[in-house]
Amino acid sequence: MDSGVGLVLLMVLAVSSMFSVVEGFKPSGWTKATATFYGGSDASGTMGGACGYGNLYSTGYGTRTAALSTALFGDGAACGQCYKIICDYRADPRWCLKGVSVTITATNFCPPNYALPNDDGGWCNPPRQHFDMAQPAWEKIGIYRGGIVPVMFQRVPCKKHGGVxxxxxxxxxxxxxxxxxxxxxxxxxxxxxxxxxxxxxxxxxxxxxxxxxxxxxxxxxxxxxxxxxxxxxxxxxxxxxxxxxxxxxxxxxxxxx
The missing domain is CATH 2.60.40.760 (Expansin, cellulose-binding-like domain)
Known part of the structure; x- marks a missing residue:
């Protein structure tokens, strides 16, 4: 090997050893959960929220957002994460729309309600994994009258316009x-x-x-x-x-x- 080429190769290896190469974020597997909706048909009631993004229209998050239950929110560590959600048509063909999905961003926290049981109103109580979705997003996968539906979700890469x-x-x-x-x-x-x-x-x-x-x-x-x-x-x-x-x-x- 030419000595000049060898020296360059050694320098490249030395520099590369100083850094760990991290690939882009990859989707997770699918997990069962449930979903409800809030905020009205225009999602105006979803503004603000426990992540601090403020006006979700002007900050680019729009109406495809959700408040996460305690089990998912992680005291704010989940803020900004994106999830692909489908309604579990096999489990609830009455209120689920078949063959469609919606991708939402976590922008809020759904607090527990310990006055109600986990399976009857206390949807965000631990240890339930639950999404309280902005109504326009929820209606992409469910029928309004259903109120709550079983879903499957996976965490997916977020796609954004512009930089951080x-x-x-x-x-x-x-x-x-x-x-x-x-x-x-x-x-x-x-x-x-x-x-x-x-x-x-x-x-x-x-x-x-x-x-x-x-x-x-x-x-x-x-x-x-x-x-x-x-x-x-x-x-x-x-x-x-x-x-x-x-x-x-x-x-x-x-x-x-």
Whole structure:
């Protein structure tokens, strides 16, 4: 082997050993669950929610969303995840539409109702896996009068237009950063922030898709390092300019696969 080629090969191997290669997110297997609906025919009642995405129309999540039961929500760890759902026609041919599916994004939490039994009104009680879907999404797979239907679901890659977005709220020594429009796995596992005067500072989940830092970062350009729940990591260098203000949203050109 030519010595120059060999040296290049060794350098490539050395560099590659420093990084773990993570492929794009792959669909999961199918699991049984149940589904109801909420929010009205225009899904206006689904706005806001426990993930913090706010107005789902303007932030791009639309009407194909769902609130997840405790067993699925994971204290906000599931925020942004996407699920393909079909109504189990064999189990309930009366209220299920046959041969159709809908893909939804987790944007809210369906709280348990311990005053009602799990099989009669307490649909979101642990350990049930349940989707309280936006009505327009639910009606893609079920007949309105049915109210609740058995479903099969699989977690699937999220498809998004554009890059990941960061919305900064808070005040002075408290930055609350909403991470939205995440493709691929859809959900964030960990996150760090770096200012021009700091090193990388770990952030913690405050609620839903909101991550917090308790550092004074005013007047500094900010970078974020985000790791998704399937292990992909991207660095968004200087995505926030030094003249940023609380309440602003910054869109990147980077996206997860």
């Amino acid at each position: 977005r960061f919305t900064i709220n808070g005040l002075d020594y408290f930055e609350l950063v909403l991470v939205s429009n995440v493709a691929g796995p859809g959900s964030v596992q960990s996150m760090s922030v770096k200012g021009s005067k700091t090193g990388w500072l770990p952030m913690s989940r405050n609620w839903g898709a909101n991550w917090q830092s308790n550092a004074y970062l005013n007047g500094q350009p900010l970078s974020f390092r985000v790791t998704t729940t399937d292990g992909q990591t991207l660095v968004f260098s200087d995505i926030v300019p030094s003249n940023w203000g609380f309440g602003q949203t910054f869109s990147s050109r980077l996206q997860f696969s």
